[in-house]
Amino acid sequence: MSTVAFLGLGHMGSRMAARLVAAGHEVTTWNRTPRRLAGARAATTPADAVAGAEFVLTMLTGPEAVEAVLFGDDGAAPAMTPHAVLVELSTIGPRAVAAIAARLPCPVVDAPVGGSIDRAEAGELIVLAGGAESDVDRVAPVLAALGDVRRTGGSGSAAAAKLVLNAAMVGGLALLGEVRELAAALGVDPEPLLGTGPLAMVAARAGATGVHFGTELAVKDLDLAIRHGDRLPLLAAARDRADTQPTGQDAGALADPRSTR
Numbered sequence: 001m002s003t004v005a006f007l008g009l010g011h012m013g014s015r016m017a018a019r020l021v022a023a024g025h026e027v028t029t030w031n032r033t034p035r036r037l038a039g040a041r042a043a044t045t046p047a048d049a050v051a052g053a054e055f056v057l058t059m060l061t062g063p064e065a066v067e068a069v070l071f072g073d074d075g076a077a078p079a080m081t082p083h084a085v086l087v088e089l090s091t092i093g094p095r096a097v098a099a100i101a102a103r104l105p106c107p108v109v110d111a112p113v114g115g116s117i118d119r120a121e122a123g124e125l126i127v128l129a130g131g132a133e134s135d136v137d138r139v140a141p142v143l144a145a146l147g148d149v150r151r152t153g154g155s156g157s158a159a160a161a162k163l164v165l166n167a168a169m170v171g172g173l174a175l176l177g178e179v180r181e182l183a184a185a186l187g188v189d190p191e192p193l194l195g196t197g198p199l200a201m202v203a204a205r206a207g208a209t210g211v212h213f214g215t216e217l218a219v220k221d222l223d224l225a226i227r228h229g230d231r232l233p234l235l236a237a238a239r240d241r242a243d244t245q246p247t248g249q250d251a252g253a254l255a256d257p258r259s260t261r
Ligand SMILES: NC(=O)c1ccc[n+]([C@@H]2O[C@H](COP(=O)([O-])OP(=O)(O)OC[C@H]3O[C@@H](n4cnc5c(N)ncnc54)[C@H](OP(=O)(O)O)[C@@H]3O)[C@@H](O)[C@H]2O)c1
Pocket: 008, 009, 010, 011, 012, 013, 031, 032, 033, 059, 060, 061, 062, 064, 065, 068, 069, 089, 090, 091, 092, 113, 114, 115, 116, 117, 211, 212, 213, 214, 217, 221
């Protein structure tokens, strides 16, 4: 069993850290807003949390939060040794992964996840994993407690793949909202068509219960994606649509044409 520091106990992190405790790892947690997790030690700062940890896992909002937690006041980075591995689970994109890797004394594995809080709780996430093969080998037994580990290649490849997946999901949800609007204008009941049509998986996600992916996270992911291409106007429009949603609402609301702030 491994010594793990887990930084970020939000919707996803709280459930993922609980999986690591249940798997028998020695877990120390830290969250900006103090929060306790049964079976884990709660540290008062990121630096305190990572002292002596073999694996440091971050599950935070986005690049700015990861920057603050690693390199800000009482940040984790100076307290990490070359023998540790940072496992970056948040969705932050490949550029942020590269920027972090260049400044840390230890290897970095980017391991963003697919699936929401229901699958996090069940340990059934898809865990994409990018990095040197030997580093991914080291962290794979820990990540296995979170779900199905899928290697994507070198450093940053998982972060890149995750942006593509989320662009498809959030873009699809926004398109589904417009398709429903069109159906209403034409007097067509779209639901029987959508259940088996080209947007079937997106429609299933839109109607899913037990999930929570905030629309502010959808905006963040499309902002990260759009930086990588200058011919992505549809994703930019989906981003703007997500930005009209009430904060804290699940991104599935994008598929409801009447949902706006
Ligand atoms: N929710 C999903 O379905 C889902 C699925 C796959 C991937 N993801 C990705 O996973 C990550 C976490 O998602 P989530 O749903 O768990 O988000 P969340 O519930 O909003 O949690 C965000 C976490 O980041 C912390 N944080 C934010 N800004 C910070 C800062 N400046 N300094 C320190 N800590 C900060 C928050 O601390 P406080 O508690 O103090 O606010 C909280 O622990 C995101 O990158 C998201 O895109 C989410």
